[in-house]
Amino acid sequence: MTLRPSLALLLALVLPVAHAQAQAPAAHEDEGRKSSTLPLEATPNQADAAQLSARFLTRFHYDAKPLDDVMSAKIYKAYFDMLDGEKVFFTQADMARFEPLKTKFDDAIWNKDLSGPFSIFNLYVQRAIDRMNYARELLKKGFDFSKDESYDFDRKNAAWPADQAALDDLWRKRTKNDWLRLKLAGKSDEEIRKTLDKRYSGYIERVRQLDGEDAFQTFMNAYAETTDPHTDYLGPRAAQNFDIAMKLSLEGIGAVLQARDEYTQIREVVPGGPADKSGKVHVGDRIVAIGQGTQGPMTDVIGWRLDDVVDKIRGKKDTTVRLEILPADAGLDGKHELVTLVRKKVSIEEQAAKKKIIEVKDGDVTRKIGIIDLPTFYSDFGARREGDKNFKSATRDVAKLLGELKAAGVQGVVMDLRNNGGGSLAEANELTGLFIDQGPVVQVRDARGQVEVQGDDEPGMAWSGPLAVLVNRGSASASEIFSAAIQDYGRGLIVGEPTFGKGTVQNLVDLDRFAQGDSEKPQYGELKMTIAEFFRINGGSTQLKGVTPDILFPKNGDEKDFGESTYDNALPWTQIQPAPYGKVADLAAYLPQLKAMHDARIAKSPAWQLMLDELAQYKKMRAQTTVSLNLAARQAERKRQDAIQAAFRARHKAIDGTDGGLAADEPTLDDGLNANERSLKAELKQEKEAKSARDPELQETAHILFDAIGLIKANPKLAAEVLPYGGKFSTTAAVTPAEKPATQPR
Structure with a gap:
């Protein structure tokens, strides 16, 4: 998030997998943290960073x-x-x-x-x-x-x-x-x-x-x-990974790494990156040594921490790194191969916006519904600040995808924000602008009580047709800003579970900027500090309460352990005066009908009922906190669970011909192994199967839009009420926000 040009206001993100690619010092054969020497002691820099952090937290924190x-x-x-x-x-x-x-x-x-x-x-x-x-x-x-x-x-x-x-x-x-x-x-x-x-x-x-x-x-x-729950200290390494997560790019070889036994293993090769283009780096390969430059010494990295290996592989663009690799299909005594790679800027597309089209058929009618999956509200703040016309941006990417979906003839669009934990406030603001003409989007109140209204000043919309936003408990922060604005304007349907309830704004403070020192290398880390609270344009906060969907889907039971309300020190819910805005449509004109059609459809849907039964079983298993250590009792319980899972698989097979995202040769019950003890091949195969499994919630959301389109087409008067601005904007004649001048958030 950005409220001031000098500092980036960011919401919490998690980088789930280490990406191998930033400053790699000259290699020495004895480098690395293979084993610590106790007792550990704090360094003077760490003591300074602690005191400096305290000064910020006690003076500038929102609370x-x-x-x-x-x-x-x-x-x-x-x-x-x-x-x-x-x-x-x-x-x-x-x-x-x-x-x-x-x-x-x-x-x-x-x-x-x-x-x-x-x-x-x-x-x-x-x-x-x-x-x-x-x-x-x-x-x-x-x-x-x-x-x-x-x-x-x-x-x-x-x-x-x-x-x-x-x-x-x-x-x-x-x-x-x-x-x-x-x-x-x-x-x-x-x-x-x-x-x-x-x-x-x-x-x-x-x-x-x-x-x-x-x-x-x-x-x-x-x-x-x-x-507060969302203020964090980021050491130099964590701060670098946070930056990578926000801008979805880094400088390196283009590979995702993971630790397995004593080796660092290639989990994924990023398409188009140096590793991919070399044709010599493959999933499953193990890295045994790393060298800097074309002639530097090779450093053995077997047994090293993953983050230390990543540090040595990351580096400045156009510099050279050499990897000594034990191929995936070779035994531990197999022949090693030496691969020389030149680091480049690599985009992390896995977390970028993606699109697909679902064709919904009901009776003799088939309609195309466009789906945009947005995992996070990302933005390359540095590139944007430097005037890079091609800076990475969630809004720019979504605008491009909307254009492609319109060209493909979709009649409705679903924004899938499930498990989108937030990101840039500026992106949430500008992304909302793709779906409204002009107006306020969010209100931000700082520690002094001053309220600033941010919104979309650019005329026109990238999509003015029927819209639904799919959310769940994992939809937080920037996702809630976007969803709340769409709901307050009446611009689209919010569908799914109540959201996380994070209504606070964080500022990323680079402690090195305020420390007394002349080192160019980051030493003090960064403080991601809560400095403001955002409010809906209707005056209410998303803090604690989140956003309640117009059409509710079943809760998965995680709300007892996951969400803002589970934190003891969460800020309370408050409200302020509404911003000056007017609804652009009135969804109440057909919301009761859509709910009735939804209820009737899921009541006779085998897929929906299967989802409910699996959800009930999941909740039951989650509620269990004690297990028997008696073999006979556990065998009996396992037999019962095996029968339940077999019945679920059979129902999946009857519905869509799949096993519900589980590969046929994978265990259906606990195999007793930790994740890194299973074969990487089997793990990746299971993930692929899970991604391709039927998604009843997304399918039903698309069907709800199908119903909405049908009601609109059948009733011109209704269309004028539920489409934005009386339906005067055409879905085929919208502006292209990607071409708008970049505006600084106000």
């Missing part, structure tokens, strides 16, 4: 609170929740030992003495390694599965284990459950011991690779997120 003993106690709780939220590492004795620090974290930050929080992190590392070693010892003995005992795996509200004996018993049950899961999946005792020992030893290695940067980031996020 600024003093950093005192009261705040210290909150940070203390948040810190332990982040380190050991399940209460499986620390005991009550440990907590008693650290109790004096409960009111000392404020002093630690102001006095630039972080020894207290670092001592807690050091003990966490020791405890985690100790617990994994204890579990490995248990594997040698095996377990008795004839006993009637259970394991409670949901420990968020549990008490800390009373003593070492209680902690040992907890880990005995935890390890026993890991063994039982594999046993139920058909693994032999020998296979189970091998799998679990490898899992636990791998966990130990990853914990040993934690360093001072991890400790500091965790502590600072405990402080930042105590102020």
Whole structure:
């Protein structure tokens, strides 16, 4: 989000997979963080960054609170929740030992003495390694599965284990459950011991690779997120990844990497990137060494942290990197291959807007409905500020897709914002402008109580025909701004679940700009700080309440654990005066009819009923927090679950000829494995099947638009009421917003 030209106002985004591509220092053979040396200690830069962050948070935060003993106690709780939220590492004795620090974290930050929080992190590392070693010892003995005992795996509200004996018993049950899961999946005792020992030893290695940067980031996020749920501290590396997520591009080789065993593996090759064009890098290949330039030394990266490997592969455009690769189809002793690549700017299209067309048939009538899937409200702020005419922008991309959909003859458009967690406020504002002529879109109130109205000043629309916006609980922030404006104007139908309820605005503060230092390399990180709250043009806030759809779909049950209302320190709902605006259409003229037609259709839809039954089963499984550790009881339960899943697969097969997104050769029940323990090939195949599975919610939304179009065509008077501006705009004669001059948000 951008409210001022000097700083980028951003909403929370998550970069789910590391993209290999930014500054890579000259290689040295001993580089990397293969193992940390305890005890970890804070650096002077980290102490400075903590104090600098506190100055901003206590003065410029939207709901600024003093950093005192009261705040210290909150940070203390948040810190332990982040380190050991399940209460499986620390005991009550440990907590008693650290109790004096409960009111000392404020002093630690102001006095630039972080020894207290670092001592807690050091003990966490020791405890985690100790617990994994204890579990490995248990594997040698095996377990008795004839006993009637259970394991409670949901420990968020549990008490800390009373003593070492209680902690040992907890880990005995935890390890026993890991063994039982594999046993139920058909693994032999020998296979189970091998799998679990490898899992636990791998966990130990990853914990040993934690360093001072991890400790500091965790502590600072405990402080930042105590102020409100969406304020975060981003270390230099996290800040770089956040920037990449917003602009959907980076400079590198064009590959998505993941850690698997001791190797860094190619998970995806980005089309058109250097890796793809070389023809020598393939999915499943393992990177064993990296060299900088055409002649630099090769650095062995086996066993390295993923982010360290990514750092060495990213680099400035037109520089060279060499990869020593163990091909996917080669064994561990296979022949290595050397690949030389020149880094380029790579676009991350996976998170970019996409389109498709659904043909809805009802009786003898078939209509084309255009679908635009927008995963995030992205924008390359830097390129835009520098005047790059081709800067990456969600609005520009959607405008282009709308033009293509109109050319294809669609009669309605669905904006699919499910699980779109937000992004740029400017993009939400301008994207709304594609669907209205002119007018306010959102109101922003800062910490001083001053309200600024932002809106669309450019005349014309890219799409003036029937519109629906599909949302769910994961639709947040910028998604809620867009959806709320469309709803307040009467511009389109909002369909789906109530949204997340995030109504706050964050400012990205580069701490290096305010620190005293002459290093060109980022050292202090960035603070993503809440500085304002946005309001609908009708005066209401989306904070806590979110956006309630005009046509509601069933909730998936996640609202108890997911959404703004689940945060203890969420800001309250408030309202302000409405902005001066007028509805462009009145959907009430046909909304009751559309609801009735929707209800009648889903009542006899096998696909919809199957979705409801699967949802009910999902909620039932989520509500379960305890499992039996008795083999016979678990076998009986697995048999029941297998019958349920088999019935679901049969119903999917009867409806659309698929297995509901599950590959035929993939397990339908728990296989006892962690994600990185399954074959990459099988994992990617299952993801592909899931993406191609039938989507009842999207299909039904398209059908609702089908109904709306039918009602409009049959009644010219109705059309004048429900289409924008009395239907005077043509869907084939709209302006092209991609060609509008870029305007600075007001």
